[in-house]
Structures are given as C-alpha cells and as structure tokens.
Amino acid sequence: MRMNGRYGDLAGRRVVITGAGRGLGRILASAFDENGARLGLVARSAGALQDVADGLSGEALVLPGDVRDAEFNEAVAKAMVDRFGGVDVWICNAAVSPEVSPVVEMEPESWRQIVDVNLTGAFLGARAGAAVMGTGGRIIVTGSVLGSRPRAGLSAYAASKSGIEALVKALAQEVGPRAITANAVALGWFDTGLGAHWHRDAELEGDIVRHTALGRWGHSGDLAGAFLFLASEASAYVTGTTLTVDGGYSLM
Ligand SMILES: NC(=O)c1ccc[n+]([C@@H]2O[C@H](COP(=O)([O-])OP(=O)(O)OC[C@H]3O[C@@H](n4cnc5c(N)ncnc54)[C@H](OP(=O)(O)O)[C@@H]3O)[C@@H](O)[C@H]2O)c1
Structure with a gap:
C-alpha cells in the first residue's frame, strides 16, 4: 500500500517498529519501507530482524533487545538519533499472549510477563x-479489540490492551x-501473527466470522x-484516540 501526496508522504520519515521480526510487525516494516521510511527494527531475535531487513529496499537498523528493558529502549532512541538524526514515529507493537487461563488458575508470573x-x-x-x-512526532501503540471486549481466559492480555488506550489518552x-x-490501533482478529493460532480453531474461526460485520x-x-x-500528516489533528480496525467485530 502506497500513500502519495501532501498528506501521505512518509518518505525519509524515521520510524521505530517494535515486534518487527514476524507477524504484523513484519508487515508494517514492509509497508513503511515501501513508502520510503527509514526504519529501526526491534525484537529479541536478531536473526529474524536481519531477515526482515534483508527483504527491504530502504535503510533499516537491526536493533535486537527486550522492550521490557528501559535502558534498551533508550539505546534504540540513541541509535536512531546517531544514524538518522532523530525519530519521527515510534510504533509500540511488540506483544505476547502465551496462554489461555482463567484468573483463578493463572500464575502471577504469567500475568506479570504479559x-x-x-x-x-x-x-x-x-x-x-x-x-x-521533535515537532510533529507520532507515537502509535498496537492495541486489540480485546481491550474493550475481553474474552474469558485472556484477562491479562485484555487488561494490557485496555491499559494501552488509557496510556495514549494521558500521553497525548x-x-x-x-x-x-x-494513538492506539485496536486490531480485530487477523489470520496472521498471534491470530494464526486462533484462526486454525474451526469453531472460533466461524464464530468470529459470524460476529464480524464484514464477515x-x-x-x-x-x-x-x-x-x-x-504516522502521516493526514492525522495531524488526531490524538489520544483508538482507531479500531476489526471489520466491525466490535459492533456485533
Ligand atoms: N494477530 C492478531 O490477530 C492480532 C490481533 C489483535 C492485536 N494484535 C496485536 O498486534 C501486535 C503484533 O502481534 P503479532 O500477531 O504480529 O504477534 P507475533 O507474530 O507473535 O509477533 C510478536 C513480535 O513481538 C516480538 N516480541 C515479543 N516479546 C518481545 C519483547 N519482550 N521484546 C521485544 N520484542 C518482543 C516478537 O519477537 P521476539 O520473540 O523475537 O522478541 C515478534 O517480533 C501485538 O501488539 C498484538 O497484541 C494482533
């Protein structure tokens, strides 16, 4: 997908994408690269990030590390400043959802990890x-419709995604x-990344289709x-909000 013109030009923008090693973050890396952005790619696996970087046409820094580490995040910012002279867009996209577990059975350590x-x-x-x-920067956090419509067994994931929506409201x-x-982007059910696991569950797969306006x-x-x-100029007056991209799942 390519954006053109006065409102959509991302050429040369300096964009950090966390969770860029696979799944949706990898798709975002390709899309921003296609639009001429210069990228900082973050995940724990250096090999996966290098693989993504090798498939891009533009400049990309491979920045392996753990988003839970404050000093690592500061080092990512510094690396972007050293290489590109600054950061225009930071997409906080890395996330985990390692288990389905009712609250009463969930280990506190699992909750903390998520x-x-x-x-x-x-x-x-x-x-x-x-x-x-600098002026005109953009912070974008990947959320989930589960942040506003939690499902049983996914309390920690849902709470973390709900928290993101409050975070961007205060930060804005x-x-x-x-x-x-x-801003946050609340995603619905995607058949790639974390969602691929759920997509393989025939009952859930059909349930989601029936409860999504676009079917x-x-x-x-x-x-x-x-x-x-x-990330673009087109959204200069959009802040503190959550843009839902769920095919109408939240409606039904
Ligand atoms: N796929 C869906 O249907 C769906 C739906 C709603 C929302 N989302 C959201 O979309 C975003 C991307 O999810 P996805 O489906 O692409 O998941 P994914 O395929 O599991 O990818 C997650 C990425 O995050 C990285 N990551 C995980 N823990 C990390 C850590 N501690 N530090 C740094 N990087 C870490 C992973 O790399 P390493 O393991 O190498 O670190 C990987 O690159 C998440 O915020 C997710 O909640 C996805």
Whole structure:
C-alpha cells in the first residue's frame, strides 16, 4: 500500500517498529519501507530482524533487545538519533499472549510477563521515543479489540490492551504542546501473527466470522493503512484516540 501526496508522504520519515521480526510487525516494516521510511527494527531475535531487513529496499537498523528493558529502549532512541538524526514515529507493537487461563488458575508470573511486555513495554517505548522526538512526532501503540471486549481466559492480555488506550489518552495531553500525537490501533482478529493460532480453531474461526460485520477475518493487506494514516500528516489533528480496525467485530 502506497500513500502519495501532501498528506501521505512518509518518505525519509524515521520510524521505530517494535515486534518487527514476524507477524504484523513484519508487515508494517514492509509497508513503511515501501513508502520510503527509514526504519529501526526491534525484537529479541536478531536473526529474524536481519531477515526482515534483508527483504527491504530502504535503510533499516537491526536493533535486537527486550522492550521490557528501559535502558534498551533508550539505546534504540540513541541509535536512531546517531544514524538518522532523530525519530519521527515510534510504533509500540511488540506483544505476547502465551496462554489461555482463567484468573483463578493463572500464575502471577504469567500475568506479570504479559503486562510487562504489552503495557510496560509500550510505556517504555513511548517514553524513549517522546524524549527524542521533535515537532510533529507520532507515537502509535498496537492495541486489540480485546481491550474493550475481553474474552474469558485472556484477562491479562485484555487488561494490557485496555491499559494501552488509557496510556495514549494521558500521553497525548503531555506531548500535545510539542505537536506530537499518541494513538492506539485496536486490531480485530487477523489470520496472521498471534491470530494464526486462533484462526486454525474451526469453531472460533466461524464464530468470529459470524460476529464480524464484514464477515471475514483480517488479512495482511488490511493492516497497514491505519498505521500509515496515523504516522502521516493526514492525522495531524488526531490524538489520544483508538482507531479500531476489526471489520466491525466490535459492533456485533
Ligand atoms: N494477530 C492478531 O490477530 C492480532 C490481533 C489483535 C492485536 N494484535 C496485536 O498486534 C501486535 C503484533 O502481534 P503479532 O500477531 O504480529 O504477534 P507475533 O507474530 O507473535 O509477533 C510478536 C513480535 O513481538 C516480538 N516480541 C515479543 N516479546 C518481545 C519483547 N519482550 N521484546 C521485544 N520484542 C518482543 C516478537 O519477537 P521476539 O520473540 O523475537 O522478541 C515478534 O517480533 C501485538 O501488539 C498484538 O497484541 C494482533
């Protein structure tokens, strides 16, 4: 997907994408690369990131590390400044959802791991990014419809995604005076990345289709438009909000 013209030009923009090693983050990396952005790719697996970088046409820094680590996030910001002179867009996209477990059976350590990566990791990325961003910067956090419509067994994941929506609302007020925006994208059910596991469950697969206005799961081509919009000039007056990309799942 390519954006053109005055409102959509992302050429040369300096964009950090966390969770860029596979799944949806990998799709985002391709979409921003296609639009001429210069990228900082973050995940724990250096090999996966290098593989993504090797498939891109433009410049991309491979920045392996853990989003739960505050110093690592600051090092990512510094690497972007050293190489590209700054950061324009920081997409906090890394997340985990390792298990389905009722609250009464969930180990506290599992809860902490999910909230640490998904919510604290987003906070630390936004914090590091906002510290070095100039006027017109963009912070985008990948959320989920489960943040507003939690499902049994996914309490930690849902709570982390709900927390993201509050995070961007508070952050938007703090960075607004510098013309920086902070928004979330609440994704519905995609058949790639974390969603691929659920997509293979025949009962759930059909259940989601029946409860989605557009009558289908999200595909890779449905993803990037919202992120490109929120990263571009077209969204300069959009902040503190959650853009839902779920085919109408939240309606039904
Ligand atoms: N796929 C869906 O249907 C769906 C639906 C709603 C929302 N989402 C959201 O979309 C985003 C991307 O999910 P996905 O489906 O693409 O998941 P995925 O395929 O599992 O990819 C997750 C990415 O995050 C990285 N990551 C995980 N833990 C990390 C950590 N501690 N530090 C740094 N990187 C870490 C992973 O790489 P390493 O393991 O190498 O670190 C990987 O690159 C997430 O925020 C997810 O909640 C997805």
